[in-house]
Amino acid sequence: MIVLLAGLWPGLAVALLLGLGIGALSGWPRDRAVPLGLAAAVLGLGGVAAAGLVTGVAGLWLDGGALMLAAYAAGCALGSLVRPDRTGPDGA
Known part of the structure; x- marks a missing residue:
């Protein structure tokens, strides 16, 4: 598993950064x-x-x-937390 992560870390970093950006731009989805x-x-x-x-x-x-x-999914979830007009996972 370490060898797999060592070879794929650039893709994982890009997926996380892309998820952070998309999550910050779109916010938390309204539909569960x-x-x-x-x-x-x-x-x-x-x-x-x-x-x-x-x-x-x-x-x-x-x-x-x-x-x-x-x-990517973790980045989207974390990125959606920085959006000021978001609704959280509980809809509040």
Whole structure:
């Protein structure tokens, strides 16, 4: 896993920064389906990657995509917190 992170850290950093920017520009979504769908996608891809169901080069792409999607989602969530006119996850 360390070797994977060592090779993919530039992509992970860009995904996090992109997520921060998009989250700051758009804020927290008003519909709860968007964050739940993104969380389901992260958990689904992470589960398939952790189970090792896909091997070889395709497995490497899946692992990298799962890590980058998680970094992007975390960046979006953190970026949405800096938007002053946001509504939080609880709708308040």
